[in-house]
Every structure is written in structure tokens, then in C-alpha cells.
Amino acid sequence: xxxxxxxxxxxxxxxxxxxxxxxxxxxxxxxxxxxxxxxxxxxxxxxxxxxxxxxxxxxxxxxxxxxxxxxx
Amino acid sequence: xxxxxxxxxxxxxxxxxxxxxxxxxxxxxxxxxxxxxxxxxxxxxxxxxxxxxxxxxxxxxxxxxxxxxxxxxxxxxxxxxxxxxxxxxxxxxxxxxxxxxxxxxxxxxxxxxxxxxxxxxxxxxxxxxxxxxxxxxxxxxxxxxxxxxxxxxxxxxxxxxxxxxxxxxxxxxxxxxxxxxxxxxxxxxxxxxxxxxxxxxxxxxxxxxxxxxxxxxxxxxxxxxxxxxxxxxxxxxxxxxxxxxxxxxxxxxxxxxxxxxxxxxxxxxxxxxxxxxxxxxxxxxxxxxxxxxxxxxxxxxxxxxxxxxxxxxxxxxxxxxxxxxxxxxxxxxxxxxxxxxxxxxxxxxxxx
Amino acid sequence: xxxxxxxxxxxxxxxxxxxxxxxxxxxxxxxxxxxxxxxxxxxxxxxxxxxxxxxxxxxxxxxxxxxxxxxxxxxxxxxxxxxxxxxxxxxxxxxxxxxxxxxxxxxxxxxxxxxxxxxxxxxxxxxxxxxxxxxxxxxxxxxxxxxxxxxxxxxxxxxxxxxxxxxxxxxxxxxxxxxxxxxxxxxxxxxxxxxxxxxxxxxxxxxxxxxxxxxxxxxxxxxxxxxxxxxxxxxxxxxxxxxxxxxxx
Ligand SMILES: Cc1ncc(C[n+]2csc(CCOP(=O)(O)OP(=O)(O)O)c2C)c(N)n1
Ligand code: SF4
Ligand code: SF4
Numbered sequence: 001x002x003x004x005x006x007x008x009x010x011x012x013x014x015x016x017x018x019x020x021x022x023x024x025x026x027x028x029x030x031x032x033x034x035x036x037x038x039x040x041x042x043x044x045x046x047x048x049x050x051x052x053x054x055x056x057x058x059x060x061x062x063x064x065x066x067x068x069x070x071x072x
Numbered sequence: 073x074x075x076x077x078x079x080x081x082x083x084x085x086x087x088x089x090x091x092x093x094x095x096x097x098x099x100x101x102x103x104x105x106x107x108x109x110x111x112x113x114x115x116x117x118x119x120x121x122x123x124x125x126x127x128x129x130x131x132x133x134x135x136x137x138x139x140x141x142x143x144x145x146x147x148x149x150x151x152x153x154x155x156x157x158x159x160x161x162x163x164x165x166x167x168x169x170x171x172x173x174x175x176x177x178x179x180x181x182x183x184x185x186x187x188x189x190x191x192x193x194x195x196x197x198x199x200x201x202x203x204x205x206x207x208x209x210x211x212x213x214x215x216x217x218x219x220x221x222x223x224x225x226x227x228x229x230x231x232x233x234x235x236x237x238x239x240x241x242x243x244x245x246x247x248x249x250x251x252x253x254x255x256x257x258x259x260x261x262x263x264x265x266x267x268x269x270x271x272x273x274x275x276x277x278x279x280x281x282x283x284x285x286x287x288x289x290x291x292x293x294x295x296x297x298x299x300x301x302x303x304x305x306x307x308x309x310x311x312x313x314x315x316x317x318x319x320x321x322x323x324x325x326x327x328x329x330x331x332x333x334x335x336x337x338x339x340x341x342x343x344x345x346x347x348x349x350x351x352x353x354x355x356x357x358x359x360x361x362x363x364x365x366x367x368x369x370x371x372x373x374x375x376x377x378x379x380x381x382x383x384x385x386x387x388x389x390x391x392x393x394x395x396x397x398x399x400x401x402x403x404x405x406x407x408x409x410x411x412x413x414x415x416x417x418x419x420x421x422x423x424x
Numbered sequence: 425x426x427x428x429x430x431x432x433x434x435x436x437x438x439x440x441x442x443x444x445x446x447x448x449x450x451x452x453x454x455x456x457x458x459x460x461x462x463x464x465x466x467x468x469x470x471x472x473x474x475x476x477x478x479x480x481x482x483x484x485x486x487x488x489x490x491x492x493x494x495x496x497x498x499x500x501x502x503x504x505x506x507x508x509x510x511x512x513x514x515x516x517x518x519x520x521x522x523x524x525x526x527x528x529x530x531x532x533x534x535x536x537x538x539x540x541x542x543x544x545x546x547x548x549x550x551x552x553x554x555x556x557x558x559x560x561x562x563x564x565x566x567x568x569x570x571x572x573x574x575x576x577x578x579x580x581x582x583x584x585x586x587x588x589x590x591x592x593x594x595x596x597x598x599x600x601x602x603x604x605x606x607x608x609x610x611x612x613x614x615x616x617x618x619x620x621x622x623x624x625x626x627x628x629x630x631x632x633x634x635x636x637x638x639x640x641x642x643x644x645x646x647x648x649x650x651x652x653x654x655x656x657x658x659x660x661x662x663x664x665x666x667x668x669x670x671x672x673x
Contacts (some may be wrong), residue, residue: 003425014445014638014645020605036439054429055605058442058449065425095506121505125498126531133495133528137502140489141469145506163492268487268503270467270510279481280489 002049003065006041010059013038017053017062026053075250080215080240083251084174085110087222088146090253093172095121095145097134101153102186103242104176108148128153132160132173139169140280142267144226148174150242151192152183154200161235162201165297166282170229172222173207174238176245179405187405188242190327193382196239197356204294206301208236208308209355211326215249221353223256230261232304239355241378243328243407304357311359312351313366315341319348320369321420323413324387325376326352333376336413347417355383363390374398374420376413378406396423434459436485445645447602447635448477451544454612455513456484458619468511469503471496473525475517476550476637494525497532500539511622513540519549522558522582529584536593536627540618543584543630545599546637547656554640558582561659566640581659585632589665596621596629597665602636603653607662617667626668634660 004025011034018026018041029042041061049066078086085107088096096115098108108124115122121138125131131147138145149157154175164171175196179189196209208228212218218240225236268278284290315337316322325333330351340347350366350373352359363370372395375384384399391397400416402408431437434456442448459465465486472480474493481488491499496514504512521529521543532539548566549555555568559581563572573581585597598614601607611633618629634656636648643651 010439012444016445016645016649019646038444049428051429052605055608056450058444058446058453059440060431060435060449060453063430064428066428068426095502097502123501123505126527129495130498130501130528130531133492133498134502134505136491136495137471137489137499137504138506139502140499141503141506141510143502143506145502159492160495167490268469268489269507270469270487271485272466277481277485278487281481283478283490 002047002067004043004047005063006043007061008032008040009035010061011038011040012036012059013040014058016056016058017041020052020056022050022052023048073252073254075252077248077250078215079106079245080218080247080249081106081176081245082110083215083219084222084238085114087219087253088172089114089118089120091223091226092144093120093146093226094143095138096147097123097125097131097138097145098147098149099125099128099131099153101150103178103245104148104150104174106245107174128156129159132157135171136160136164136167136169139164139171140167140268142264142269146172146174148176150176150178151180151189154192154195158201161207162203162205163282164235165205165207166203167280168233169235169280170233171235172225172229172238173235174240177239177241179403185405186242188328188378188407189403189405190241190329190378191380191382191403192239193355193377193379196237197358197386205297206356208232208234208304209239210236211239211353211355212244213327213330213351215244215247216251218244219251219253227259227261228308232300234300239327241328308354309357309359309361310353311362312353313362314349314351316348316350316366319346319366320371321345321347321417322350322366322370322373323347323376323417324350324352324373324383326355326383329376329378332408332410333413335410336417339410339414340417345417345421358386358390360390367391367394370395372396372398372420372423374400374416376408376416377401379403398423432456432460434465434485436483438482440483441479442476443639445636445638445648446476447546447633447637448544450602450608451542451611451633451635452480452483454608454615455515455542457612458616459486461616462619462623464511464619464623467509468513471500471503471512471514473514473516473520474551475520477515477517477544478551480515494520494523495528496520497525497528497537497539497541501532501537504537504539508538511619513542513619515542516544517550518543518545518547518559519557522584530588530591533588533628533630534591534593536595538622538625538627540622541630542615543632544635545584545632545660546635548637548640550637550640561655583660585630585665588630593628594630594666595627596667599632599634599660599662599665601634601652601657601662603649621668632660634662
């Protein structure tokens with residue numbers, strides 16, 4: 001499975017990543033208020049590790065790993 | 073040692089190169105034009121950088137960049153140009169960057185004229201731009217002293233991480249006098265560990281900055297600057313007293329004006345008037361101690377300036393009401409004769 | 425697992441003060457990625473003048489100088505002339521670069537000063553709270569053009585790349601919009617090229633990035649990006665305005 005790590009305390013809730021995700025994996029976590037006072041994004045299953053969210057995120061919130069063939 | 077006949081502006085330029093000035097940035101203005109012209113010729117031959125900027129504003133900010141990168145750097149201009157440089161000078165002081173700034177003063181206000189003047193005294197000694205800051209101000213009275221003070225200017229700038237102003241005037245810049253470039257042993261100066269040279273493996277980035285958004289920090293920064301200024305006031309004030317040993321009256325004058333005043337003092341001595349001359353060499357820090365030395369016997373002071381009365385305020389502060397202080401000034405590029413000053417000396421004696 | 429994306433090393437871990445959805449954050453990251461890829465952060469000095477990015481010295485992991493409003497190209501000139509073998513860049517807003525600092529940018533470009541300029545055009549003064557900028561669009565409402573920018577009163581927006589392209593000095597001039605993945609990647613490739621040109625000693629390079637300021641435009645971040653795409657691009661056409669002749673860089 002691909003891995004998407006979200007540094008929730010950096011997220012400013014701008015929503016750009018949610019908009020750009022082709023698989024609509026991301027949404028705001030309405031149960032959490034982070035250190036900056038925002039509802040940070042959270043990821044559901046189904047990330048294809050395209051890196052689009054990381055490309056548009058102004059706050060460098062994401063770290064993304066892609067599962068390699070053979071599943072290491 | 074070899075004596076060379078040189079114009080003030082060119083001697084200043086040569087002294088700067090010999091003092092290790094690596095970069096010069098300026099913008100043309102009379103009456104200092106020989107200085108950049110000399111450096112434009114010499115700097116490329118001697119491994120230095122010369123660049124004519126698009127304005128004095130740009131020039132002083134280029135100085136800021138080069139000083140922040142650790143270079144020995146100088147700029148020069150004359151009064152209207154120095155007004156434009158004030159933004160940069162304030163930033164240089166705030167960020168504590170060393171550099172040498174030459175002001176070959178001319179008549180003002182506004183475009184004024186291109187004749188010699190001393191009407192930028194307030195601007196030079198009170199900071200000049202925004203914020204609580206000071207620049208060290210050196211006021212040579214001869215081409216030789218100009219040369220000697222250039223070396224000191226660069227060293228003082230580096231020692232205190234502060235801009236140093238050399239305040240001359242049109243006469244000094246244009247005057248030809250014999251000078252000797254004395255070889256001096258290099259002074260031990262603090263290493264520029266703060267300079268932004270690229271990290272080059274350093275753990276933390278260096279930052280050149282004058283912004284402190286937190287008022288607590290900005291107050292602390294200002295307190296630190298004030299401590300530095302206090303140290304400079306204690307250690308770096310310079311002056312000369314001529315004919316002072318038995319004097320009861322004192323003329324106070326700096327730069328070229330002091331030379332004319334000295335001639336007037338000699339004339340008064342011929343007439344039996346016991347008068348001496350106090351010549352401040354640093355205008356900031358102001359040499360208050362010079363006045364302490366003579367106040368026990370001084371009956372009055374006469375300040376002579378090429379202005380409508382600026383340094384006279386520092387004389388009054390130094391004398392602090394303990395003797396009368398008189399003023400005589402010519403302005404707009406007019407220069408008093410020794411006879412005029414002599415007459416003022418006799419008036420001073422008459423009053424007291 | 426293969427790493428697809430991580431924070432560039434040239435960016436410090438500090439949280440930024442930028443508003444949600446502000447283009448500055450993304451542009452910082454792109455500059456930092458380029459510094460990483462070219463392996464130049466140890467010999468780079470950045471210059472951040474007044475503007476929303478004035479605190480950039482807290483964010484980049486390279487030596488930095490803070491500069492007076494508009495003077496970054498002059499300050500960068502001083503650094504580069506003193507240390508010609510280092511990499512020097514400025515990071516300037518449109519008020520900074522195209523109003524108060526117009527003289528400095530034109531002359532740095534004309535001298536072909538071997539520096540790289542990151543020019544963030546958000547059509548407004550961000551830091552001071554949303555006043556009209558030299559790049560504000562005709563009809564755009566700001567604090568100081570409350571009825572919309574009227575060319576009779578306030579003239580027309582300045583196209584910096586086109587203007588500088590009339591000079592012989594600049595080596596590389598390009599404009600790109602910070603709107604989507606494709607264009608953000610293009611912005612990075614322009615930035616990389618700009619730094620490479622500097623490394624090759626080919627002179628002045630500038631990348632103008634059309635960037636959202638959701639706060640002062642009074643828009644949601646997503647709408648602000650849309651406004652860049654639909655409105656800004658009409659006035660500021662993206663493209664490469666100048667580049668070195670074939671065979672180099
Ligand atoms: C000499 C001077 N004038 C005015 C200001 C106030 N000021 C600070 S930032 C700024 C404009 C910033 O706008 P821009 O350059 O477009 O950058 P942004 O904040 O939009 O990123 C102004 C006018 C200042 N700091 N110094
Ligand atoms: S783009 Fe970044 S800051 Fe904006 S919502 Fe997504 S993770 Fe948060
Ligand atoms: S005011 Fe505009 S430019 Fe400044 S940080 Fe906020 S969104 Fe960015």
C-alpha cells in the first residue's frame with residue numbers, strides 16, 4: 001500500500017489538496033483542531049501516490065511513499 | 073617616506089585602496105567626482121570592485137549587500153546624495169554592518185550649490201535617517217589627515233560593526249597638498265563570523281537583518297546598540313587643542329573652517345589676546361572632554377562654522393552653561409576670512 | 425517503498441506565517457527544491473526585502489539578508505560583486521519590485537547582474553493589508569482602489585517580463601501561473617533554469633510567478649487560484665520572454 005504522511009500541525013486548511021486529488025482521498029478532519037487552529041486534512045484509503053496534493057500544498061504538509069512492484 | 077602632491081579627493085581614494093577597501097559603489101555628484109573617477113581607474117588594476125550605481129539609494133544598498141557579505145566597502149557622495157542614502161544608513165546601523173561613507177559637503181538646502189559647506193552636521197551626527205542610531209563621524213582638516221583618517225575609518229567600522237562617515241567639504245576635496253601614505257601595521261580586528269558568505273558547511277545560516285517584530289526584542293536590540301554607542305563615546309572621541317595652554321578664550325571649529333580659524337587665532341595672539349582653538353576631529357562622538365580640560369580657565373567660546381549654527385549646539389551642551397558661547401557662521405558656500413573671525417574673537421573678548 | 429515526495433532540505437522546519445492557500449509557501453518550497461537539486465544551499469545567499477516574504481530568512485536554510493523595500497536587487501548586486509562565486513537570489517513582491525524598486529530591478533537587469541530574481545506577482549500589496557499594486561488589474565478592487573482600479577486615475581498594470589525583455593542585459597525571463605500541478609512543476613523548471621543560468625555565469629535571470637493572495641483578494645483559496653487562472657493570466661500572459669541562445673545551459 002502507498003503511504004501518505006500528513007504533518008497535521010502544519011496544515012492551514014486551505015483545501016487546495018482536497019480539490020486536486022484525483023481519487024478524492026482527502027477531506028478535512030472535522031473532529032480535530034490542530035496547533036494552528038485549523039481542521040487539518042486526513043486521508044482515506046486509495047492514495048495512488050501521484051503527489052499532486054504535495055505539489056499544490058503551500059505548507060509542505062505531505063510526505064509520500066509509493067509501493068514498489070513486488071511489494072517491499 | 074615619499075611625499076606626493078595630491079588632490080584631497082584623489083588622496084582619499086588612494087588611501088582607501090591602501091586601507092584594504094575591496095569594493096566601491098557610488099553615483100556622480102560634484103564636488104567629489106575625482107574620488108570615484110580615481111577608483112574607477114585604479115580598482116580594476118588592484119583587484120578591487122568599482123561600480124557606478126543608478127542612484128545613491130542603490131549605491132548605499134549595494135554597500136549594504138557587500139558589507140553583509142564581509143567585504144571592506146566604501147561609498148562617497150555630497151550632500152543631496154547623502155540625503156538619499158539615509159534609508160540605507162539606517163538599515164546599515166540597524167543590521168550593524170561596517171562601511172565607510174564619504175560626504176564632501178556642499179551648500180544646501182535643496183539643490184543648493186556646489187560650494188563648500190558644513191551644513192550637514194546635524195544630519196551626520198544625529199543619525200540622519202529614522203531610528204535611534206549613530207554613525208561615527210570623522211572630520212579631517214588637511215589632506216594628510218584625510219588620508220590618515222581613512223585607515224582609521226575602515227578599522228573603526230570593523231571594530232564596532234558600524235558605518236563611519238568621513239565629513240569633508242568642497243575645499244578639502246579639491247585642495248592639493250603634499251601627503252605621505254604611511255605603512256601601518258594591520259590592527260587586530262574581530263573576525264567577521266556573522267557575514268553572509270554562504271553557509272559553506274556552517275551549522276546555522278547567517279542572517280543580516282534589522283527587523284525585530286517583537287517589541288521586547290527590538291528594545292533589547294536598541295539597548296545593545298546604545299551600549300555600543302556608549303563605548304564608542306568613551307573610547308573614540310578625538311580632538312586637537314592649539315594655542316590652548318594659557319588661553320582664556322576659545323574658538324571651536326572643525327574641518328577646513330578650523331584652519332581658517334587657526335589663522336585668526338594667530339592674529340589675535342599677535343594682538344595679545346589669549347585665545348586658543350579647539351578642533352574636534354570626531355564630530356560623533358563629540359569630544360566633550362576637550363571642554364572639560366579648559367573650562368576652569370575659559371571665559372568664553374566662539375564657534376565658527378560654514379553653516380547657520382549646527383555644531384554650536386554640541387558646544388553648548390559640552391559647556392553646559394558654564395561660559396558664554398558665541399557663534400559665527402557663513403553659509404551657502406561662502407567661507408569666512410581669517411580677518412572676519414579675528415573680528416569675532418575681539419567681539420567675544422569685549423562681551424565678557 | 426519509493427519516496428515520491430518529501431520536504432526539501434533547503435527549507436527549515438519552521439512553520440510559516442503565510443495565510444492559508446498563499447502562493448508564497450509553494451514558491452518557497454520550489455526554490456528550496458531547486459537549491460537541493462543543484463546542491464547549492466551551502467553557497468547561496470538569499471535576499472528578502474519588505475513584503476509578506478520579509479521573514480523568508482526564517483524559512484530558507486541558507487544565508488540570508490533582509491533588505492529595504494525595493495532594494496533587493498541592489499543588495500544582491502553588492503553580495504554578488506563581493507563574492508562572485510556564490511549563488512545569490514532575491515525574492516520580491518510586485519509592490520517591491522515594480523513600484524518602489526523599479527529603478528533597482530531595471531538596472532540590475534540592464535547590467536546583467538549575475539543573480540536570480542524570484543518575482544511573486546499577486547497583483548496587490550499583501551503585507552500592508554491589500555492596497556493597489558503596480559500590477560493590480562483594471563477594475564480590481566483593493567483598499568486604495570475601492571471602486572476598482574480606474575486607469576484614468578491610477579494608470580495601467582506593469583508587465584515586468586515584457587518591459588525587461590526590451591533590454592539586452594537579461595539572460596532569462598519567464599512568467600508562469602501558480603495554478604495547478606502542471607504549472608507548479610513548470611514554475612520549478614523555470615526556477616531551476618534561472619539558477620543554472622546564474623551558475624553558468626550567464627547573467628540576469630528572473631522568474632515571475634502569478635500567485636494567489638486569498639486574504640487580500642477576499643476569496644477562498646480555491647477561488648483565488650481560479651482567479652489567477654481566469655483573470656491574471658489574461659493581463660499577464662505566461663511564457664518565456666528571453667532565454668540564452670541554443671547550446672548553453
Ligand atoms: C520605505 C517603505 N515604504 C513602505 C513600506 C511598507 N510596506 C511594507 S511591505 C509593502 C508592500 C508589499 O507588497 P509586495 O511587494 O507586493 O509583497 P507582498 O506583501 O504582496 O508579498 C509596503 C508598501 C516599507 N516597509 N518601507
Ligand atoms: S493543501 Fe496543505 S495546508 Fe492546504 S489543506 Fe491541504 S494539507 Fe492543509
Ligand atoms: S496577505 Fe496574501 S501574500 Fe501575504 S501571506 Fe496572506 S495570502 Fe500570502
